[in-house]
Amino acid sequence: xxxxxxxxxxxxxxxxxxxxxxxxxxxxxxxxxxxxxxxxxxxxxxxxxxxxxxxxxxxxxxxxxxxxxxxxxxxxxxxxxxxxxxxxxxxxxxxxxxxxxxxxxxxxxxxxxxxxxxxxxxxxxxxxxxxxxxxxxxxxxxxxxxxxxxxxxxxxxxxxxxxxxxxxxxxxxxxxxxxxxxxxxxxxxxxxxxxxxxxxxxxxxxxx
Numbered sequence: 001x002x003x004x005x006x007x008x009x010x011x012x013x014x015x016x017x018x019x020x021x022x023x024x025x026x027x028x029x030x031x032x033x034x035x036x037x038x039x040x041x042x043x044x045x046x047x048x049x050x051x052x053x054x055x056x057x058x059x060x061x062x063x064x065x066x067x068x069x070x071x072x073x074x075x076x077x078x079x080x081x082x083x084x085x086x087x088x089x090x091x092x093x094x095x096x097x098x099x100x101x102x103x104x105x106x107x108x109x110x111x112x113x114x115x116x117x118x119x120x121x122x123x124x125x126x127x128x129x130x131x132x133x134x135x136x137x138x139x140x141x142x143x144x145x146x147x148x149x150x151x152x153x154x155x156x157x158x159x160x161x162x163x164x165x166x167x168x169x170x171x172x173x174x175x176x177x178x179x180x181x182x183x184x185x186x187x188x189x190x191x192x193x194x195x196x197x198x199x200x201x202x203x204x205x206x207x208x
Contacts, residue, residue: 005102008102009102011098012101016033016036016037017033019091020032039068039069039070039071039072039075039099040070040071041075043072043075046128047075053155054125054155057081060082060126061082061123061124061126062081062082062124062126062127062128063085063086063119063124063126063127063128063149064076064084064085064130065086065127065128065132065142066087066114066131067087067096068089068092070092070093070097070100070107070109071099072085072128072130073085073096073100073108073109074099074103077107078103078105083107083108084109084110084119084124085108088111090111093109093110096109114142115136115137116145117146117148117149122150123149124149124151124154125150125151125153125154126156127146127154127155127157128157129142129158130158134161
């Protein structure tokens with residue numbers, strides 16, 4: 001058994017290193033990689049938000065949309081939650097499975113796209129969409145899909161980066177794109193700004 005776990009761990013480390021090796025330009029690269037290797041240990045801010053806004057969080061069904069290397073999925077599963085991860089990258093789904101094997105878990109993770117979530121209408125209570133929406137091909141479709149799968153009274157946590165860049169036509173286009181998204185989000189959701197970086201959303205009866 002220990003030999004099998006060592007094999008799983010070796011494969012997990014190998015895959016994560018392959019996915020992070022091109023990022024050596026980062027300051028404190030080695031520390032950054034270690035946090036990727038042990039993502040499940042660095043989820044406290046997310047858990048604090050979840051516990052604060054969803055008192056019965058252990059009885060909810062949670063979707064981690066764009067679950068990446070699976071740190072949050074595995075951490076939530078270790079906490080006893082019913083959680084599903086979805087990510088576009090097949091290798092990330094494998095990494096998530098391997099991460100769960102550290103703890104004898106079998107994470108539920110799907111390889112798919114956020115524009116077409118393979119779930120029934122109103123099937124989840126909480127959606128996490130952390131620094132994902134800026135990567136997708138059709139962010140408006142993602143917001144509509146989240147609206148479709150969330151149950152009445154459910155909550156959606158969304159974060160987006162706000163990196164400062166020099167003014168350019170690209171920045172202008174991105175600003176217009178974000179304004180369009182915000183208009184749609186105001187029609188579909190009721191906003192709470194948790195801080196300068198995070199939105200928590202409750203679906204409304206709006207449609208597009």
